Amino acid sequence: MFRQERQERILQYINIHKRVTVKELAKIFKTSVVTIRSDITELDNNGLVVKMHGGAIAITDRYNLEIPSKNKARQNTAAKRSIGQLAAGLVEENDIVILDSGSTALEVAKHLRHKRITVITTDLQIGAFLASVNHGDITLIITGGTVEPNTYTQCGVETLSFLRRFHVNKLFLGCDALDPIKGMSNRTLIEAEIKRAMIEAAEQVIAVADSTKHNREVFVHVCDTDAIDILVTDKITKSNCEAFERIGVRVMTSNGAELSDRGGTNICWKE
Incomplete structure (x- = not known):
């Protein structure tokens, strides 16, 4: 699976489940924890998820965080x-x-x-x-x-x-x-x-x-x-x-x- 495709699927999964762990994603997408951490960091930098210790949460789950246009x-x-x-x-x-x-x-x-x-x-x-x-x-x-x-x-x-x-x-x-x-x-x-x-x-x-x-x-x-x-x-x-x-x-x-x-x-x- 290409990196962009994997990140799109990770984003979709996070938006559905709201809160996920790195280990959970690594198991689901059959890749390393290091790769998942890198994907989450990139998604966080683009304002698409919120990176947390050990995982990420959907940006829509932050009640007072304005999402960039x-x-x-x-x-x-x-x-x-x-x-x-x-x-x-x-x-x-x-x-x-x-x-x-x-x-x-x-x-x-x-x-x-x-x-x-x-x-x-x-x-x-x-x-x-x-x-x-x-x-x-x-x-x-x-x-x-x-x-x-x-x-x-x-x-x-x-x-x-x-x-x-x-x-x-x-x-x-x-x-x-x-x-x-x-x-x-x-x-x-x-x-x-x-x-x-x-x-x-x-x-x-x-x-x-x-x-x-x-x-x-x-x-x-x-x-x-x-x-x-x-x-x-x-x-x-x-x-x-x-x-x-x-x-x-x-x-x-x-x-x-x-x-x-x-x-x-x-x-x-x-x-």
């Missing part, structure tokens, strides 16, 4: 792409929308071409992308504020003040964790505060979160579940879907599973 973009790319396409279909002509920061929101942006809309965003990568493909149909507004170097996101008091001046049709809101009972949460205080300001500005809140974010809770509470109108995700368990429905959240999945329109309101798994 370039590393988020490499996680669950197919799911995020399908979510972005489905979510973008909710945007109508002449809508004013806020696109939250993050790799899933960027995928929403990639499917917004040829619509005459106004987009407000805190994410410099989203802003750069929309500016590069814009042919005059999108009015693009960048919030301003202090740029976070790892996430290319604008934040701070200037950003909060800017967002509180607006009223928009739709918000596409990303997150680090989403639970039907505990609500939405994020890893950093300032991002959570920015997200709350976005929620206050929007008539309709559309959460875009892949299934790895479900049934999780991290450092800072963003909002209760009933603040969300629609959840767009790649896949969801029946129990989770029903839990969101009971709270009044419409659930839309992009994985091509057999779907049902319950009472004309929510889209979820069939019985």
Whole structure:
């Protein structure tokens, strides 16, 4: 097995099992402890895992550690792409929308071409992308504020003040964790505060979160579940879907599973 392939499989294993030891990995991948230590070090240097004494933990298991934007973009790319396409279909002509920061929101942006809309965003990568493909149909507004170097996101008091001046049709809101009972949460205080300001500005809140974010809770509470109108995700368990429905959240999945329109309101798994 080539080194890159082995490291990809090691990363996948760590993300599934959350905490692993060097000896465990050496046995599974039939290689030496020295080689596994080297692989973990390289994955840690790239910000993909957290190296610990005798092993490693998944970066998603660190509740208050912000994941760099370039590393988020490499996680669950197919799911995020399908979510972005489905979510973008909710945007109508002449809508004013806020696109939250993050790799899933960027995928929403990639499917917004040829619509005459106004987009407000805190994410410099989203802003750069929309500016590069814009042919005059999108009015693009960048919030301003202090740029976070790892996430290319604008934040701070200037950003909060800017967002509180607006009223928009739709918000596409990303997150680090989403639970039907505990609500939405994020890893950093300032991002959570920015997200709350976005929620206050929007008539309709559309959460875009892949299934790895479900049934999780991290450092800072963003909002209760009933603040969300629609959840767009790649896949969801029946129990989770029903839990969101009971709270009044419409659930839309992009994985091509057999779907049902319950009472004309929510889209979820069939019985």
